[in-house]
Every structure is written in C-alpha cells, then in structure tokens.
Amino acid sequence: MMEESKLFKNEDVLNPEYLPEMLPHRESQIQVLARNIESLARKRKPQNTFVVGPPGLGKTASVKFVFRQFEEYSGIHTIYINTWDYNTSLSVLTKIVLSLNYPVPTRGISKSEVIEKLIELLKKLNKGLVVCLDEVDQLIKKDENALYDLLRINQYVDLPLCLIMISNYKDIFLNLEPRIKSSLDIEELEFKPYTLQEMKDILQKRCEEAFRQPVEEGVVLLCANHAISRGGDVRVGLECLRKASRIAEDENSDKITVKHVRQILSEVKSVKLNLMKEKLEGVEKNIVGLLEGKELTSNQLYDEYVKNFGKISSNALRKHVKHLESIGLVRVKITREGNRGRKYFISLVKRKIFK
Ligand SMILES: Nc1ncnc2c1ncn2[C@@H]1O[C@H](COP(=O)(O)OP(=O)(O)O)[C@@H](O)[C@H]1O
Ligand SMILES: [Mg+2]
Incomplete structure (x- = not known):
C-alpha cells in the first residue's frame, strides 16, 4: 500500500492538464464562447470564434470548460482536436467522423469519401456539432485546404458546423485565400494576461x-x-x-x-535571462519593456517605440533588435513570403525554466 501523502489532498490539481471546477477571471470569455455555440441548440447558425492570446492564459482550458458544460446538454456534440497531432485535412476529418462513433478506417480512405461520410452522419445527427481546432496555426501551416474543406461541408447540411479556433498568434489568417476568409466569418476573442x-x-x-x-x-x-x-x-x-x-x-x-x-x-x-534584462540600458531596455508579455511585428514595435519613447530611426531600432537577438533575449520570426511580403514577429525568448 502506498503511504498517504501528508502534503497532498490531490496532487493532480497542480498538473497543467487538470481542468478545475471553476476558472476564475475568465467568466466573460466563457460567456462569449457559450453564447456563440449555444444557438446550435436552437438549430440556428452558430458564430465561429477565434480565441487568441499568449500562452498559459487559459485559452484551451476555457474552451474545454465550455465543452464540458455543453456535453450535459443534449442538443450539441463537441469535439476537441489539437492540430499539432492532426495537421492535415484528412486527419482532422477522420478524427471528427470517428468521434461521431462511425468506425471509418484511418488508412486507405480518400478525403472525398470521408467528407461524404461526414455529411451523411451530420444529416442523421440530430445535434449541432462544434469543433475546436487548438493551435490551429499548425493546421494552416501544414494544410491550407483544411479549413476550406470543413467550411464546404456546410453547403450540404442544414445546421452549419461551429468552429472554435485557438492560437497564440494573431495574424494567422492573414495569408489565407479570400474565399476561405470570408466564409469563416469569425469573431475574435482576445485573452489578455x-x-x-x-x-x-x-x-x-x-x-x-x-x-x-x-x-x-x-x-x-x-x-x-x-x-x-x-x-x-x-x-x-x-x-x-x-x-x-x-x-x-x-x-x-x-x-x-x-x-x-x-x-x-x-x-x-x-537563468541568464533575468540577469541580462537587469543589465540592459537605453533603447534595448525600452524594447524589452515593450515586448513584455506580447509579440509585436516590426512595424508595431516601431510605432510603440515612437509613441512611448520618442523618435528613433527604423534602422537603429532594427540594429538593437538584432543585438538583442544575438544575445538570446529576443526572438525574431519571419513569416512565409505572402503577397504582402515578409513580416517579422518579435518577441522575448521564453526559456524552459525548470530543467
Ligand atoms: N482562470 C484560470 N483558472 C484556473 N486555472 C487556469 C486559469 N487560466 C489558466 N489556468 C490553468 O493554466 C494552465 C494553462 O492554461 P491553458 O488553457 O492550457 O493555456 P493556453 O491554452 O492559453 O496556453 C492550465 O493548467 C489551466 O488549467
Ligand atoms: Mg492551449
């Protein structure tokens, strides 16, 4: 027999996967999510939602929280998918069909067969369907058509699918084709620190x-x-x-x-990070201050800088950012070259803290 812990009542509670009974200070976001999904129960068109904000702010937890509540409703079926694990259109569609309890083979089946099956199931399902695509930037990156395939299904069923998409990054839809963007018709729900x-x-x-x-x-x-x-x-x-x-x-x-x-x-x-931050001075200290808790594009950083600290040339600013990057404090990500040209996203480096 394991000895009972003197310390813990329930150790699992400190696990990041644990979903608490209550999510304090996310009441309003939970309400918006619930409202956007709820119309499905009344056979009305739902509102697709884009949940966005930096990591660790309860985005996933809030959606799962709402899903847990709706599972008790009879009129709505919810499916949570993390698109790190399912990053193609076919795998997402297959996962949905499977979670509707239809034993579709996971190999050797074509996308159009799965779509057909899904439409058939949705016609029979006397419920609204909500699909959460967590870390959806992965799916968009790997398979641009996935969202389009999901949206296309709506043309064949009475009650549209409701999509809840989650990402840490704001601009992920920027380079999507206009036809996808317009049929997404999405409400943005921002999570702030x-x-x-x-x-x-x-x-x-x-x-x-x-x-x-x-x-x-x-x-x-x-x-x-x-x-x-x-x-x-x-x-x-x-x-x-x-x-x-x-x-x-x-x-x-x-x-x-x-x-x-x-x-x-x-x-x-x-960990070096804090020490280095303390040593920073002048422009670089200002830059790090602006980046605290958020990611900015190079243009946003420039605007914020000028607004908060006065004039600087964009060339000088770029040099300082480069230096911060070279000492490992700042990360610069470059998006694919879309039709709007490259975009630079600048953020503070987050280190794994406990090794
Ligand atoms: N308001 C909250 N109340 C209780 N726990 C929270 C709250 N916000 C976040 N958490 C917890 O913090 C951890 C990270 O939340 P998560 O939803 O995974 O963040 P995100 O998806 O925004 O990166 C989880 O363990 C979650 O339960
Ligand atoms: Mg998450």
Whole structure:
C-alpha cells in the first residue's frame, strides 16, 4: 500500500492538464464562447470564434470548460482536436467522423469519401456539432485546404458546423485565400494576461484543492509574481508550486512554506535571462519593456517605440533588435513570403525554466 501523502489532498490539481471546477477571471470569455455555440441548440447558425492570446492564459482550458458544460446538454456534440497531432485535412476529418462513433478506417480512405461520410452522419445527427481546432496555426501551416474543406461541408447540411479556433498568434489568417476568409466569418476573442491579483486568485484556488493544509502566507504571492514576470503563463506558477511541493515532501513537511518557494526561485535566478534584462540600458531596455508579455511585428514595435519613447530611426531600432537577438533575449520570426511580403514577429525568448 502506498503511504498517504501528508502534503497532498490531490496532487493532480497542480498538473497543467487538470481542468478545475471553476476558472476564475475568465467568466466573460466563457460567456462569449457559450453564447456563440449555444444557438446550435436552437438549430440556428452558430458564430465561429477565434480565441487568441499568449500562452498559459487559459485559452484551451476555457474552451474545454465550455465543452464540458455543453456535453450535459443534449442538443450539441463537441469535439476537441489539437492540430499539432492532426495537421492535415484528412486527419482532422477522420478524427471528427470517428468521434461521431462511425468506425471509418484511418488508412486507405480518400478525403472525398470521408467528407461524404461526414455529411451523411451530420444529416442523421440530430445535434449541432462544434469543433475546436487548438493551435490551429499548425493546421494552416501544414494544410491550407483544411479549413476550406470543413467550411464546404456546410453547403450540404442544414445546421452549419461551429468552429472554435485557438492560437497564440494573431495574424494567422492573414495569408489565407479570400474565399476561405470570408466564409469563416469569425469573431475574435482576445485573452489578455492576468493581473498579479488575478494570478494570485487562480493559484490560491489550486492550492486549496491540492493541499491538505493552507500554504504559508506569501507562497502564493511569490509564485504568482514569478509567473507574471514570465509573461503571465499560469503554467509557470503551477510549476513553481509543484517544484516547491517536492522540496516540502523531501523534508517530510506537511505544508509548503515561503522557504521552499524561495529555494526554487533561487535556482531559477541562475537563468541568464533575468540577469541580462537587469543589465540592459537605453533603447534595448525600452524594447524589452515593450515586448513584455506580447509579440509585436516590426512595424508595431516601431510605432510603440515612437509613441512611448520618442523618435528613433527604423534602422537603429532594427540594429538593437538584432543585438538583442544575438544575445538570446529576443526572438525574431519571419513569416512565409505572402503577397504582402515578409513580416517579422518579435518577441522575448521564453526559456524552459525548470530543467
Ligand atoms: N482562470 C484560470 N483558472 C484556473 N486555472 C487556469 C486559469 N487560466 C489558466 N489556468 C490553468 O493554466 C494552465 C494553462 O492554461 P491553458 O488553457 O492550457 O493555456 P493556453 O491554452 O492559453 O496556453 C492550465 O493548467 C489551466 O488549467
Ligand atoms: Mg492551449
């Protein structure tokens, strides 16, 4: 028999995959999602939604939360697909057909056969269908036609599919063909970083569910503050708690203390990033400040810079960005050359913090 943990009530709660009973401070986003899907239950056309914002802000959790609620409704069937795992039109369509309980072979079947089958199933299904495509930038990158194939199905059924798409990046639809863009008819739902207080509330709730004893005062603040300084990713806060709990267990302690968390954070401090940031001066310090918690295109960065810090030549700005990139603080991504030419996306480098 495993010995019962002195520390944990339920260790799973600190797992990033765990979906809590409540998602504090995402009430309004959850409401929008629910409203956009809900019309399906009344046999009305749903509103497609694009959920966007930096990592760790509860985008996936919010959609899954709403899906969990709708599973209890009878009139709606929900399917969650992460397109890292299903990155072609055929694999997405097959996954949908399978989740409607039709045993379609996963090999040797053509796309048009799957589409035909899906249309047939949808005609019989007396429910609205919602499909979440998480990390949808992967799908768009790998198979441009996938969205078009999904939308085309709507021409053959009475009740359109409802699409919920999630991405960390804002401009992913920019280079799509106009016919796809216009039939997507999408509402954008932006997720903004949590404030320190909100982060504290979220981590506090998780602690209450995870541990037998209340954590020592200051623990949640330290972890929340750390997460906020890392771009507001809740996962970072959870990881901090998880690491601290390991130290607490090693010491056979029955609760997490500030000392445990400090020990974790001092390990983290050795990560170059923060030290380098502290040393920055002038233009480069300003650039890093502007990029905190968000990704900007080179044009946006330029505009923000001028707005906040006054005149600078775009050439000088570019040189500083290049330098920041060369010391590993900033990442510059270049999009494919579309008809609008290249675009540069600039963001702070996020490091894996706990190794
Ligand atoms: N408002 C919230 N309340 C409780 N947990 C949250 C909240 N927002 C995010 N989380 C948790 O943070 C982690 C990351 O959230 P996730 O939805 O995966 O982020 P994203 O999809 O935006 O990258 C998950 O464990 C999730 O449960
Ligand atoms: Mg996600």
